[in-house]
Amino acid sequence: MSERVLVSQLKALDDGPVSVSGWVETVRDQKKVQFVILRDETGAVQLVNPATRPAEDGSEQDAAALALTDLISNLAHGTFLTVTGTLKHDERVKLGGVEIKIGALEVAAASLPETPIATDSSLDKRMDWRFIDLRTRRNNLIFRIQTTLEHAMRNYWVERDYIEIHTPKLMSSPSESRAELFQLEYFGDQTAYLAQSPQHFKQMAQAAGFGKVFEIADAFRADPSFTSRHATEFTSIDAEISWIDSHEDVARMQEELLATAFQAVKDKHGAEIEELFGLEVTVPALPFPRIPLAEAREIVKARGYEIPRTDGDLDPEGERQIFAHVKETYDHDFVFVTDYHPEIRPFYHMRNPETGMTNSYDLIYRGTEITTGAQREHRVEVLEAQAVEKGLDPEGLEHYLDFFRYGVPPHGGFGMGLARLLMLLLGESSIREVTYLFRGPTRLAP
């Protein structure tokens, strides 16, 4: 590659010749001097050019200087270019304390003059032009944070000998129910379904004796809702482990994982997050608080909120209330709500014979549910009975039940939406803001 210098490296360089590449953020075209703010993936720098204008008296001017001035005057926002010039440190320059006097300017790709979105455009409009929307420093940072967050999680798992699996997204039968399922024609007469979660297959890894597995991958839900927390396609963070005693072992792994990942984000991006999002990254203390669901409902009620839903679960306002309680009582952002009744849990959750409750939890972060975790039922006769009790047709579950017929150790795991986690970490109002390209019922492009 050419001797391109990243903007973040400029400050450490001595004054002298330099070459930078990026895109035009703004042009300030004054009569005597022109300023261009050039941004690359690491920062922004001010470029300067003493303007050479056609002389009013018609006297001859340097043709190259005229052309350069003219070129700069006509630069559109978003034009990608390379500038070679002279770096100069100057404390008066607010932007990084350096500027580059333009020697030569080479346009790599010109942008159309009118940018179709502005900072105050609606979210929907910004999504139409997501590739331009992502050019802001704030949006760029979101995906750097995502990278750090995920990598820290994978490090946590790999250091502990987890196996990374890639489960298929094309399935011959729906894993749980037929609701919210995308289906497609598969080579003529077959029907394939898009996986709603890797649940089925990460349990298979336990039958295969893999012990501990993880996957960060796509999941699909044909969910017609338009809330700020739902998408038809999302990145799911999943893990599953063998030889657990209960869901507590899963919860302990997940809280450690989150604390480790948040610490990595804080270390690498803490200052920038404070600058651009106006908030401090809080690394959660271990262990996270745990509250049984029945107790959580009592607490919410005592706070003056009557949960309207009758199935015994929390509703979104209930989740916010229990978070408020946890924040006030423990100064904590997370809470595991435990002891869910089997009626509001899938058939494969293991049940505690003493309490009749499932060995499962929801993890609530800043008032929004981000995870369901559970110990799975691994005894095939119990599993089959629970499926029938839920009105499921065991025939559609044959491939799943087969795993258990040949032995599966006690196991459990969790699934967590990456975008929800990021949204709450950064105090954003919608997962659309932290998803590279959001997919919803009316959003399939770009």
Added chain:
Amino acid sequence: MSERVLVSQLKALDDGPVSVSGWVETVRDQKKVQFVILRDETGAVQLVNPATRPAEDGSEQDAAALALTDLISNLAHGTFLTVTGTLKHDERVKLGGVEIKIGALEVAAASLPETPIATDSSLDKRMDWRFIDLRTRRNNLIFRIQTTLEHAMRNYWVERDYIEIHTPKLMSSPSESRAELFQLEYFGDQTAYLAQSPQHFKQMAQAAGFGKVFEIADAFRADPSFTSRHATEFTSIDAEISWIDSHEDVARMQEELLATAFQAVKDKHGAEIEELFGLEVTVPALPFPRIPLAEAREIVKARGYEIPRTDGDLDPEGERQIFAHVKETYDHDFVFVTDYHPEIRPFYHMRNPETGMTNSYDLIYRGTEITTGAQREHRVEVLEAQAVEKGLDPEGLEHYLDFFRYGVPPHGGFGMGLARLLMLLLGESSIREVTYLFRGPTRLAP
């Protein structure tokens, strides 16, 4: 969790009480003594029990001892259990030099007595019962290697400030052609297509100023072929970088990435790979050889093979021949074949104005193509002309072309199939062997 000890940790422990969990690999039920080989995710250990049989003279025996003997006699392969007992180091025990005298044995989940597959079952039959097939040490190792390989790649990228992206797999329009495309009904009257590659979206990241990105994720091809190298769903390793001078910058990154990842695999699994696959991991020397396609064809011809296809490309036998040449001449397993004619490349490959060839390469590893890499055309008017020249309808490309209308820097990248890479690294005959759950035209389950 209980004080479970992993089999791999036993050797370092002193003789004494211990608890292990795993599944039954074999039972040797002799008259006076019973042996169970128990396997967990880290290894196998011999369990021993002095058999207590009903006395022939009818005299009374210890009931618990009789029951334990009987339980062991009836253990089926694949039954998951926990044994607490007494660890004893004994050099005469071939399997790790230790054995455990069984104190108590608790069955977590019994397996049906007849295992549906054996080591000599057909590949197709083994795939039907993949979760049992994966219990072998060799298959388990494959996915540990996969984990190490991927993690080393991600480390390489993260250390160099790449951004990890998750591109959508649901698209409103086919990115290249309508061939080999899965489509589905999307909320009534819309049609969605499953992404054949993240090409479209990782280029968008360049328009967004992300600079350098990577993704390891699912891709889908409705490809009816049944070869050992094709799947309808596969894990694609993708990277894309900005401000390159040509495809050479991409090739240099890819060869460094592969050498780094292979080194990690060799360091962590080299000895086990030698034991179980009978081969040594070769870390490829840098740089990889490069041969222009026209020259490669000459070499193949000189070796006595006439390539039947007339479009100028290599065929599979041609790829094997050029590998044989490279192996003999450079003792190298990889070769970049370069300078492909635009006729056999997609419309978006940049062309070299001097040679008329595309700025692209195929990477051939041990005689099989694993990658196409290229510099992309980023000048919208050239791109549009090349699309029209290929007979593509620009209307279907509007979202794609929009990226370029607002400026995209020079960029390029590659896509590489994870399973092909693993197959060739381990000398396997089919990607089915190294895919967690293979998907093909007649294979959607389990």
